[in-house]
Amino acid sequence: MGAVGRFFLQSKKKGGLNTVKSFKVLPGLFVALLLFVTAQTALAQSTIFNIPSTDTVDKGKGYFEFDFLPQMPGSDSTRIYTYNPRLVAGVAKNVEAGVNFPTYHTTGLPASSPATLGYIQPNIKWKYFSNDDAGVALAGGILWNTPLNHRSGQDSFGLIYTEVSKKVKSGMHGPRFHAGPYGVVGANVDDPTKPISFSGPRAGAILGYEQPVQGRVSFVADWFSGKNNFGYFTPGVSIAVPGNGLFNAGYSFGNNSFENSNAAKNRYLFVYYGVTF
Incomplete structure (x- = not known):
C-alpha cells in the first residue's frame, strides 16, 4: 500500500504490514511486544502512508522507497524500529x-529472544476503472506477507482490498478521498497447535484523505480500522521534491495505542523518501 498516498509521485507507496506473531518458544514479554509490531509498513503499492491509493505506477516506470518508523515513545525497557525498502514497477496499463x-x-x-524479524511482501494492484473527468477511480489488489526468519512460530497471510477514490474538481486545491473494504486470508488464528501470524479482526475498512495545501505540499492522512496488524491512523505531510522524489513525514497511532493505562504505546514516527524512475 504502496498506497500511502503515500506512494506518489502521485504514486506514493508504502508498505506497511506489520505482523503479529505468536512464538510458542519465546518469553511472554517478547510475545507481547510482537502484538504491537504490526502494521506500520504497508503495502508495496502506491499508498498514502499505510493504505493503498487508487494510483498505479505507469507502465515501464519504477518506484523505489525507503521507510523508517521508530516507536515513539518506547516502552520502559524496549523500543521497536522498522526499516522497509520497497520496489514497485508498472507492468501493464493501470497494473503495478x-x-x-x-x-x-x-x-x-x-x-534468548530474537531481536530482529524480517519479511518479504510481494504485491500487485490493478486500477480497474478510471474517469478523470469525474475524478473517480476504482482499484483492488493483494499483498502477501511471508516471514524470512524464525519461521517455526509464524505463518504467512495475505491482505486483499478494493477501494474507490473521488477527487474534488472544484477550486485549485480540491481534496481526494479514498474508501473501501479489506480482508485477511490464510491467517491461522484458531488452531493453537499451529504457527500464528495474525491477531484480531480479519476484515475492516480503509479510509484516506489527501489535501493539497500550497505548491508541492499536501496534508495527508489514512486509517485502517480494527485492532489488528493493520489498525493505525496516520496523519502527516507530503512534499514533492526535485528529481521525481517524494518525502512524507507523519505519526502513526495504533488503534489500541492508549489501552491499559497507555501500556501499549503502539505509536510510531513515520518518515519515508521515494523516487520514481
Missing part, C-alpha cells in the same frame, strides 16, 4: 507489481 522487505528490530530484549 512490487515487493517490500520490512524488518523489525527491538532493542532491550533478553538475549
